[in-house]
Amino acid sequence: MGVIKDFFGDDSLTDDKYIALSMLGSAKASATGYLAAVLESATPEIRNLYFNFCTQCAQSHEALTGLAIERGWYHAYGDPKAQLQEIVIDSTKVITPNA
Secondary structure, X not given: OOHHHHHHOOOOOOOHHHHHHHHHHHHHHHHHHHHHHHHHXXXXXXXXXXXXXXXXXXXXXXXXXXXXXXXXXXXXXXXXXXXXXXXXXXXXXXXXXXX
C-alpha cells in the first residue's frame, strides 16, 4: 500500500487512476488555453511560443491517455452503459462520505 493510500484509506479517490484522469483533464485544459492564445497572438514569435506549449500539452495528454488505456483506467471505446455505470460508482464514492 502506498503512502497516499495509508493516509486517505483504501476507498479513497486518490489512487493512480484518479490522479492520471485529473492530469488528463488538466492537460486538455492547458492545451485549449494555449491554442486560444495561438489564435489570438499578434506576433509570430509569441504565436510560435504558444504553439510549442500547446504541442507539448497535446503530447503529454497522448502519453497519459496511452497509460490510462493500458492500465484499464480509461475505456476510450468502451460500452457507453458500462462507462456511465463506472462514473456513477465513482461519483457515489465522492458523495457518500460527505453526505
